[in-house]
Amino acid sequence: MSDVQAQDGQVARRRVFYIPGYDPIHPRRYRELYRTEGATQAAISGYDLTLRPKPRGKTYGWRVDAVMDGNCVAAEVDVLVWSDIVRDSMSNSIPATYAQLVRTAWTYIASGTLRRLMWLRKGPVIAALYPVGMLLVQLLVAILLGRLAAAIVALLPFGGMLGQVLTVLSWIVWVAVAIVVLRWFEKKDGKFFAYYLMHDYAYSARLNGANPPELEERMATFADCIAEALGEDLDEVLVVGHSSGAHLGVSILSDLHRAGRVPPHGPALSFLSLGQVVPMVSFLKGAKQLRRDLHFLSQQAMPWVDVTAPGDGCAFALCDPVSVSGVESAGKRWPLVISAAFTQTLSPARWKELRWKFFRLHFQYLCAFDRPGDYDYFRITAGPLTLGDRYRGRAPSASRIDVPASKYTDMAP
Structure with a gap:
């Protein structure tokens, strides 16, 4: 990390842990996507964003130096890789x-x-x-x-x-x-x-929604990486789960909270789920652990913002993953369900260009918007506000779906 210091309670140092979806591609794809799309967004929004290499370690990633709204921020982005498990399952x-x-x-x-x-x-x-x-x-x-x-x-x-x-x-x-x-x-x-x-x-279906043993083992490793970062001199540790990575993030963070591995006076811990497909798993009979984790995580003090868009045909747009899974409790606090509103945050010309590119739109959350609204992936991951502060007071989308729909609602003990 750099020598920047946080002022007025803002973020100066951040660790970002990105959990990809079911993707067999090398994680360098995400670095290049961040580099190119970040440069585009910076030019549109008027801030500075620079990437530099990250020393070799347990995870693949990069460092980001940003100047936004007069604030200097240093972020380290780690990709929590499970592409080898994906490739093995595809062979x-x-x-x-x-x-x-x-x-x-x-x-x-x-x-x-x-x-x-x-x-x-x-x-x-x-x-x-x-x-x-x-x-x-x-x-x-x-x-x-x-x-x-x-x-x-x-x-x-x-x-x-x-x-x-x-x-x-x-x-x-x-x-x-x-x-x-x-x-x-x-x-x-x-x-x-x-x-x-x-x-x-x-x-997901081969064990009826339960995680295979090799994935459980990898998720435990991911939890160790996040727990280690929570012991560092940081202002925020942000976990980002995209697509299938969203439900992995739910279970990993639940395990950390239950095990008492989230220090009360450590960095702010936040969770951002993007383009989630949680119901495809949580609605299955054997997904008892995931339903338990959704129920548990929704009650924690940790900010959890869920961003989808109706224009993304691959995601369960604006579906509250806790509520629709039938595990909402009286103490539910999260997630805050909001829309990336592609038809508003992309210009008509850009929307026309992307509208029928379904797989590309599923990754739009990680890309630049030429008419950005309050969702900006690069401000969230490299900007001077924690996720909780950025969306403090933000009302959930009025068109969110929060009606229980799952046939199976039983949870693991």
Whole structure:
């Protein structure tokens, strides 16, 4: 950290822990996104933002020096990496992926969970159904092209014993062509995203909403990193959970609070969840621990701001993850649910450019806005106010959804 000092209770030193969603990409992607989009936002909003390398350590990250509103702020950003776990979960054969499709669809449909999710937002449910439909279309195309190739072989003018051999050969051609077509689709998944999304939803559904052991172990490591930072000379420790990383953040922070690892006189601890998809997990029968953590964290004094936008078709926009999961208590204090309001914070030209780029919009929370409102990712992560102070007195979105919708509301002890 630099030698800047906090004045008038403002933040001068901050640690940011970013928890990505289900993403197999190297964390340098997030550094480059922060660098390029931060420079763009700084030029639009009129502040200074400079990135520099972070010494090698337990986590991957970078340092940020900012001057905003006349205040100097030094921030250190760490990416809590679980992309290796994601990659391992995606290393399935084509037949295994189709088996995942059947199991995952059965988990969500047979339990009635899919129908209840549709009550909240159709966008993320359509996003969940997309890989199912796309993979079935790919299978159908492969079968039809294989059948066409087999029919062409069968037209060859041979009879007798050769005709019988030709019949067998046509079946072999059918299967071979179908396999080739399916492999082609798999290689082009960077364009279709069918396999990627199927693996994403299957990872949460395979244990019916419970965390796999390898993820629990990694989350414990993340908790240790955050606890260590809470013992440093800082003004704020900010945890950011994006997409699937939001529900990981809920459980990690709950564990820290329950274990008494949040010092009462240490840095301010804050939680920012972005583009969350919590109901996709918390609505599943086995997500007892997550529901317990949502219930617990919502009652703590720690500020928790949940930012989504109706323009993000992959997130459960403006759905209070605690309330819709059916675990709200009389002592609930958080989260503060607000909208990034893409149609207002992006100019008409920029919105027109991004509107149909669904996956890009899911990352807009980490990017620049050319008509910024009170949500600015770079002011939050590198600015002079804690998350709690920035949104003190801010009313929640009037269009938030806070009606219980989950069939399963039981919690782990």
